[in-house]
Amino acid sequence: MATTDDGGGAARTTADREVVISREIDAPRELVFEAFTQVRHLSRWWGPEGFTTTTRSFAFRVGGAWDFVMHGPDGTDYQEWITWREIVPPERIELLHGESRDDPNSFESALTFEAAGERTRIIMRTLFPTKELRDEAVEKYHAIEAGEQTLNNLAAYVAELARPGITPDGAAPKGVEG
Template identity: 40%
Template structure:
């Protein structure tokens, strides 16, 4: 008789603690949880035994699926067990556990087990596509967390004659951010700025005589006056992620980390970025354009410096 469970396993190219963080931090899990084409809106994520994660999963056809997860066991960074339900807040549809095995060499084996009430329930979930959905979910995790090869990561640094607090304000306050972000010669219109982990900035870069070019940030970890993580994408006016207007194979998502350091009245900002959830063609296209990116960011940071000098 077939065991009433579904087990999905994948080797993920990241250290175990990093993978654990992907499962337990809202600013990360929102980007990869669910099958291809699905997105998530998280209203609550309380990662502790007895705590609840509530979210709505948005299907590619526009259908919304209400979900909740209640954590039963947490053994960081190796294992978690939880109950999973939908519209009924008291009735669990199934129980599940995730185990993370350290394979060494910055790889982790992720095993997802759905523990079901009966063989009939298992058959229904398989028919619904639970196996393919789980495989796609773990593939999205791998694509999100896997490090982009060093040769395909962009890096640039710039020193500013301004104190850290002033530079941080320029990155974190919408009226200041609008004065300098973007290539030289463009004006920036900030439609929305929610500067917090899991928040978004949505903006338009505007040049005379041409349609605006929309973009967005989705923030990851933010450490005040130390670092900002954000995923940068092109978008449309509604905030949906779109392809870049200049290359069909430009990455849809670029994960960036900006760090800040202050010494003798100068603040140095260092930006590193690389594609995530990307194809090899997209990563190659990204790496081929480092020179133009250096020019673009150089112009952007020059605008920041000019803005800060005006504020003295």
């Protein structure tokens, strides 16, 4: 297993069928966890740079699903489906991610949220069914860079939420300018 650190606090490790990406985020663990559990938050930061997300349905509970489309900056739409397998607030989320509920190439992800004072270390561990699917995700879809960009988007989003005067829906309260 190889480990690298890009100097910006994001470390990544890769193994035969696995991609592991981590990042320290300047926000409390409960807030970072919340950003993963509510669609109003996810839709604002999910995906790599330049991508947007449209949710078709969302049920954050064990056995529930998030059915969504990621829109690439080149206009390509990516059908996505996540089923939540384990939820331990505010410590851990396990999920199955594919293009649809019955996607034979779905991969498993486990996200851990570690408190580090007022900061949070998030670790996203993704396990693919085969080495070939992992290699395809890394080479064709740039999974490592995309994962790092996604966690960077999360960090920027929760930093905004954590600013004084910002409400949980991301808006400044009436009479307060952001």
